[in-house]
Amino acid sequence: MVDEAPRTEACRQAPPDSSDDHPLLPLVARGLHFGINGRTIIKDVSFWIGSSGRTVILGPNGAGKSVMLRLCHGLLNPTSGEIRWGDLSVAQAREQQAMAAQHPVLLRRTATGNLMHVLRVKGVPQEQRHDMVEAALHQAGLEGLGSRAARTLSGGQQQRLAIARACVLRPEVLLLDEPTANLDPAAVRGVEELVRAVAAAGTKILMTTHDIAQARRLATDVMFLNDGRLLEHAPAAEFFASPKDPAAARFLAGELLD
Amino acid sequence: MIDRPSDSNDNKLFPRGFVKRLVALLIGVMLAALAASDEPRPITVASTTSTQNSGLFESLLPKFTAETGIEVRVVAVGTGQAIRLATNGDADVLLVHHLASERKFVADGLGLARHPVMHNDFVLVGPGDDPAGIRGITEVTTALRRIGDGEHVFVSRGDDSGTHKKELELWRAAAFDPRPASGAWYRESGSGMGTTLNTASAMGGYTLTDRASWVSFGNKGGLQPLVEGDTRMHNPYSVIVVNPERHPHVHAVEAQAFADWLISERGQRVIAAYRVDGQQLFFPDAAATSGRAGAD
Amino acid sequence: MQGGWSRKRGRFLRMNEFSSAIVAALSMIVTLDEGLVEIVLLSLQVSLGAVTIASVIALPLGAVIALQSFPGRRGVVILLNALMGLPPVVVGLVVYLLLSRAGPLGPMGLLFTPAAMIIAQSIIVLPIIAALSRQTIADLHEEYDEHLRSLGCTPMQSVATLLWDGRFRLLTAIMAGFGRAIAEVGAVIIVGGNIQHATRVMTTTIALETSKGNLALALGLGLILVTLALGVNATALVISDAARRRYG
Numbered sequence: 001m002v003d004e005a006p007r008t009e010a011c012r013q014a015p016p017d018s019s020d021d022h023p024l025l026p027l028v029a030r031g032l033h034f035g036i037n038g039r040t041i042i043k044d045v046s047f048w049i050g051s052s053g054r055t056v057i058l059g060p061n062g063a064g065k066s067v068m069l070r071l072c073h074g075l076l077n078p079t080s081g082e083i084r085w086g087d088l089s090v091a092q093a094r095e096q097q098a099m100a101a102q103h104p105v106l107l108r109r110t111a112t113g114n115l116m117h118v119l120r121v122k123g124v125p126q127e128q129r130h131d132m133v134e135a136a137l138h139q140a141g142l143e144g145l146g147s148r149a150a151r152t153l154s155g156g157q158q159q160r161l162a163i164a165r166a167c168v169l170r171p172e173v174l175l176l177d178e179p180t181a182n183l184d185p186a187a188v189r190g191v192e193e194l195v196r197a198v199a200a201a202g203t204k205i206l207m208t209t210h211d212i213a214q215a216r217r218l219a220t221d222v223m224f225l226n227d228g229r230l231l232e233h234a235p236a237a238e239f240f241a242s243p244k245d246p247a248a249a250r251f252l253a254g255e256l257l258d
Numbered sequence: 259m260i261d262r263p264s265d266s267n268d269n270k271l272f273p274r275g276f277v278k279r280l281v282a283l284l285i286g287v288m289l290a291a292l293a294a295s296d297e298p299r300p301i302t303v304a305s306t307t308s309t310q311n312s313g314l315f316e317s318l319l320p321k322f323t324a325e326t327g328i329e330v331r332v333v334a335v336g337t338g339q340a341i342r343l344a345t346n347g348d349a350d351v352l353l354v355h356h357l358a359s360e361r362k363f364v365a366d367g368l369g370l371a372r373h374p375v376m377h378n379d380f381v382l383v384g385p386g387d388d389p390a391g392i393r394g395i396t397e398v399t400t401a402l403r404r405i406g407d408g409e410h411v412f413v414s415r416g417d418d419s420g421t422h423k424k425e426l427e428l429w430r431a432a433a434f435d436p437r438p439a440s441g442a443w444y445r446e447s448g449s450g451m452g453t454t455l456n457t458a459s460a461m462g463g464y465t466l467t468d469r470a471s472w473v474s475f476g477n478k479g480g481l482q483p484l485v486e487g488d489t490r491m492h493n494p495y496s497v498i499v500v501n502p503e504r505h506p507h508v509h510a511v512e513a514q515a516f517a518d519w520l521i522s523e524r525g526q527r528v529i530a531a532y533r534v535d536g537q538q539l540f541f542p543d544a545a546a547t548s549g550r551a552g553a554d
Numbered sequence: 555m556q557g558g559w560s561r562k563r564g565r566f567l568r569m570n571e572f573s574s575a576i577v578a579a580l581s582m583i584v585t586l587d588e589g590l591v592e593i594v595l596l597s598l599q600v601s602l603g604a605v606t607i608a609s610v611i612a613l614p615l616g617a618v619i620a621l622q623s624f625p626g627r628r629g630v631v632i633l634l635n636a637l638m639g640l641p642p643v644v645v646g647l648v649v650y651l652l653l654s655r656a657g658p659l660g661p662m663g664l665l666f667t668p669a670a671m672i673i674a675q676s677i678i679v680l681p682i683i684a685a686l687s688r689q690t691i692a693d694l695h696e697e698y699d700e701h702l703r704s705l706g707c708t709p710m711q712s713v714a715t716l717l718w719d720g721r722f723r724l725l726t727a728i729m730a731g732f733g734r735a736i737a738e739v740g741a742v743i744i745v746g747g748n749i750q751h752a753t754r755v756m757t758t759t760i761a762l763e764t765s766k767g768n769l770a771l772a773l774g775l776g777l778i779l780v781t782l783a784l785g786v787n788a789t790a791l792v793i794s795d796a797a798r799r800r801y802g
Contacts, residue, residue, distance in 0.1 A: 075700055095706055105701040108719045108801040117715065121705050149801045280610075302666060302749075311766050315750075333666060333747035347655035348665050452765030477767030505655065507663070 024085040024093050024172045025204065026050040027072065032081035034067055041067050042078070043228040053220035054195070054205040056236075058212070060257050064228040065208035066102070066177050072206060073099050073175050085173075098166035099175040103182075104158045111137065111153065111161050112146035115168055122169055132168055140164035140194060156187025160194050167198050174198055176207040180214065192218060212252060216240055224248045226257055299509040300329035301516055304341075304349035306420060307450035309495070310334035312470035312539050317532045322519055328512045336419030336450070344368065344498075347505035350513040352498040353520075355468075356420035360496050369498040374543040375520050376529050377494040380424060381472050382485035383455075384410075384464035392464075398488040399432035406434045409443045411463030415454050416446025420493075425466045428490060455481070468493050470539040494543060497521070520544075575773030582774060594778070597755040600668055600742065601735035604675035605683075609728050612680045616687025617713050620695060634688065637681035642674075646741030649674040653745065666747040671755070674741040679731040686727030690720040722797035729790035733783050756782075 027049040034042035041064045049055055057065045070076040072083060074090035085093035107114050115133045124132065137146050140160040145153065150161060159179055166174055176195065180188040195218065199205045209215055215222060219236040224245060231245040243249045247257055309315060310332060319330045333343065337354040344352045345368055352369065354360060360372045382392070382401055390410045392401035405412050406429075414436070415422035429436055436444040445463065447454045451471040458465040459479035467475075472483065497517045502510035519525045521544035529540050582590045619630060651657050653665040653673075664670045694716045702712050717724065739757035746753030748762060756779045763772035 070700075073704065075703060094704070097704075099700075099704045101700065105698060107698070107715070108797075118705060121707050121711050121715075151801060302747075307765070331666065331747075331749040331752050333749060345656075347660070450765050452762075452767060456765065456767060475767045477769055507655070507661070 022052055022086075022172065022204065024088065024096060025052065027083070027085050027206075029072075029083045030081055032071060032083065033079045034064075034071060034076065035079050041228050042071065045081075045225075045228075045230045047223060047230055047233050049206070049221070051221065052202070052204045054199050054207065054218050055221050055223065056215045056219035057206070057208040057223045057225055058215045058219075058251075059208075059210065059225035060251065061210050062227075063210075063225040065210070065225055068225060069099070069175050069177050069206065069208050073097060075099075093173075096172040097175060098169070098171040098173075099177070100159070100162040100166045100179055102178040104162035106150040106158055106162065109150060110147050111142060111150045114150050114161065114165055118165055118168055124169070136164040136168040139167070139197065141190065154187065155183050156190050159183065159187070159191050163191065163194055163198070167203065170201075171203060173204045173206060176205065178208055178210070180209075180211070188214070224251070226251070298326065298328045298512050298515075300331055301350040301509050301512045302348070303330055303332045303351045303353055303516070304339075304343040305332055305334055305353040306337055306340065306355060307334050307452065308355070308421065308468045308471045309353060311450070311452050312474045313534065314470065314529070314532055314540060318525075318528055321528055322516065322525070325524075326512075326515055326519065328515060330516065334450075336415070336417045336422065338418030338423075344500050347500065347508065350500055350508045350510070351516055352500070353495060354420055354498075355493055355495045356423050357494065357496075359420075359423070360498060363498060367501060368504055369501050370514075372496045372498040373517065373521055375495050375497050376526075376540040376543050377492060378469045378540055379486065380421070380466055380491040380493050381469055381483045382464060382466055382491075383458070383472060383481045384484045385462040386480045386482050388482075388484060390464065393484045395485050396488060398428055398485055398491055401485045402429055402432040403434050405464055406432075406436055406439075409439070411443050411445060411458075411461050412436065413445045413447055413454055413458040413461065413463045413465040415451065415466075416448045417450070419450075421451060421466060421468060424491075424493070428466070431490065470534075473537050473539055474534045495540075572773065574770035575777060578770050578774030579777045580774075583778065590775075590778075592751065593754055593756055593759050593775075594782075596668065596753075597736060597757075597779075600671045600755060601675060601732055603668075603672040604679055604735050605728060605732045607672065607676045608680040608683050608731060612682075612684035612731075613687050613717065613724060614713070616684045616689075617691045617717060619684075620688045620691035621709070621713065621716075631688065634681055634685045638685055640678060640681060641740070642678050642738045643740030643744070645677050646674050646744035649677065649741065650744050665745065666749060666753060668746070668753055670745040671742045671753060674745045675735045675738060678738060678741060679735050682734060683727050683731045686730065687720075687724055690723040690727065691716050694720050722794050722801075726790045726794045729786055733787050733790075736786070737779070737783055 029048070030046050032042050032045040033040065045068070057068055059065050067076060071078055072090070074094045083090050107117055109117070112133055115136050116129060119129045119132060133146065137143055140163065142153075142157060142161060142164070145157065150158065153161060163174070163176070163179065174195075179195070180191050183191065192214070195205060195207070205218075207218065216236070219239075221233070221235045222239040223230060224232040224239070224243070224247075226247050232239065232243060232248050234244070239248070240252065243252055251257055305315075311334075315330075315332050319332070323329055333340075333349065335343070337356045337359060340349070340352055340354050341359055341363055343349045344363070352360075352363070353375065363369045364372055382398060384390070384392070390401075390405045390408050392404050395401045395404075414425055440446055445457065445461070447457050449457075451467055452475065454465055455467060455471065455475050456477055457463070459477055459481050462480060464484075469486075497520050499510065499513045499517050500508045502508050520529075526542035526544055530538065530542050532539060581587075616634075619627065619634065649670065650665065652659050653662070653670050654660055655663075655665070664673070691713075695712075698712075698716065698719070702715060707715065737757065739761055742753070742755060743758045743761065746755070746758065748754050748758040754762070756775060760772045760775050760779065763769075763775065
């Protein structure tokens with residue numbers, strides 16, 4: 001496949017075959033386009049992600065990060081191009097993934113109720129549910145808050161609940177869309193700790209953010225997106241030390257990109 | 259990932275077949291209710307607002323039911339509509355007060371023979387100050403002409419009831435047609451006697467009413483009886499059983515029992531005994547004959 | 555009303571009509587007047603029955619219209635909202651024509667029975683509940699859609715989730731339907747016939763007592779009816795308010 005878009009380092013190598021210990025990886029995208037109402041939001045994006053760990057999609061607002069994430073999760077279908085998670089199509093892979101959105105979508109129930117809902121939908125046997133709910137609450141640091149109405153929790157607590165809810169069935173991949181966008185620093189810390197814990201337990205993290213500092217803190221590899229194009233994809237240390245793409249460099253320097 | 263065991267009713271909104279079973283249950287209940295039983299079946303009597311509003315049925319029916327075990331359900335509408343109900347087979351018995359309509363009903367084969375039950379009279383009522391000056395006039399037609407010529411407010415039933423038909427007959431006899439003035443001084447209320455009286459009372463207008471409704475009416479206001487006693491204001495009621503050959507579903511046996519009871523000595527005595535404010539409202543008409551309501 | 559009340563034809567001064575009404579209402583309630591209890595119970599039976607039947611159809615119907623796209627859906631939504639203004643008396647007339655012995659459903663013998671009244675009121679109330687249910691489900695769907703799709707919910711699971719999460723708004727819709735039903739007089743008087751001890755409810759009794767000129771009694775009954783209807787609406791408001799504060 002030939003195109004004029006800048007090629008990233010990692011893409012020059014061929015992606016490995018899907019590994020046995022991570023059935024969904026590598027995530028391979030080729031020539032993704034996404035447009036709506038005449039506007040192209042994602043322009044000819046190709047990449048592959050092979051390592052488990054915490055991949056951060058970084059870029060300014062409006063770069064198309066959220067759309068990119070939803071394409072990977074299968075909530076949106078690309079106008080052209082293809083995505084595969086290992087041997088699976090996006091639709092098949094979604095069963096082993098979970099996503100938490102920027103504004104947590106919590107049901108109008110208690111925290112426990114939100115967790116129970118997932119377990120019921122996925123068909124978890126009755127006997128197992130209670131323990132899994134307790135474990136999830138514990139993991140999110142929400143012990144004792146199970147019977148609180150989910151929407152009355154603080155912003156940070158809500159986001160942690162949403163993430164714990166996403167992880168209650170130990171998905172292979174956790175996708176996060178700007179998870180701390182509206183939170184105060186203490187809440188941000190809480191969420192980031194949770195994300196690290198989840199990743200440490202073996203879940204692949206795919207996360208978007210426009211916050212450079214957060215990316216530095218969390219990322220093991222970075223995909224830099226601007227104006228719908230994937231401009232750079234590199235391990236975190238490399239990317240932050242010396243970004244190869246000029247727009248990425250300007251972004252890291254704190255400039256506003258147009 | 260955990261396998262997903264089959265989720266039978268956990269998230270189902272309505273178990274399959276729920277709606278079908280519900281409908282079957284409803285139909286079953288209705289059929290059971292309709293099934294013939296040994297108990298006497300109830301009857302539907304289509305009657306007039308005047309008999310209902312006077313409270314006659316509240317005196318009459320409990321006694322009849324106590325003696326026969328037959329439940330009586332009265333639908334009180336104007337005579338015209340009562341006859342339509344009986345024509346459609348929605349009632350088992352008619353108790354109305356317009357001779358010509360009754361005769362036609364029987365002649366059309368819709369009812370078995372009619373039998374007179376009781377009578378009272380009509381009264382022309384109006385405002386106490388009587389702007390048309392009709393108080394005490396003996397000829398009702400003269401009174402109506404005075405009202406018409408003076409264009410005084412007159413409230414008509416306007417609902418094809420027995421009272422309405424009588425009113426129109428009286429206007430015809432008076433050689434005066436009020437209908438061109440409808441909406442001006444001639445107000446057609448299109449409703450029962452009580453509502454019409456309410457309207458006349460509020461407007462300070464004249465109206466024709468049967469005596470039973472008049473005596474038992476609780477909101478007379480300034481209205482007073484002004485013209486009465488003219489023989490043309492005679493108001494007879496008859497009972498007619500709906501013809502079961504036309505409508506096989508009517509509860510003919512019970513309906514006949516009701517008609518017979520009304521014209522029996524017992525029924526006639528109960529009718530005569532009914533009083534409001536000490537006044538007798540209905541006068542028995544079947545005194546001469548006892549037994550089946552079969553004569554005309 | 556039996557014997558005593560219908561004969562109480564004292565001379566009520568206009569000014570005292572309202573106080574007479576309040577006295578009439580209170581004494582009927584306090585003595586648990588037999589006639590009153592019978593009428594109130596029948597009113598509740600008819601209106602609750604109608605609301606139940608209507609809800610069973612309308613809640614899922616609203617959900618389906620909200621969630622399933624089909625050609626002409628926009629028109630259906632507009633029609634559904636328009637049907638909220640269906641004139642009850644017209645519904646009564648149509649049901650009467652259907653149930654009359656001369657009509658198609660005549661053999662069922664339903665005319666002039668409480669069943670006929672329930673049928674008529676169900677028809678009147680159904681569009682209200684369906685339209686409000688559709689609105690509720692549509693709003694929730696917009697909010698929850700991505701999350702439910704991410705979870706991989708089946709359509710049935712989605713509908714169940716939305717209905718349960720919308721339970722307070724839906725309850726309010728049902729109570730709105732009940733309020734409409736219990737206050738309705740045009741349809742029930744046509745299909746029910748206002749038969750004493752059989753199909754006489756609060757609204758038709760008020761109409762009848764008014765036509766008899768027993769205005770104080772009618773007003774007293776009216777006060778009871780207003781209290782009942784207002785009570786239901788106030789409860790609905792309190793519930794939805796509390797729910798919103800608690801669950802968001």
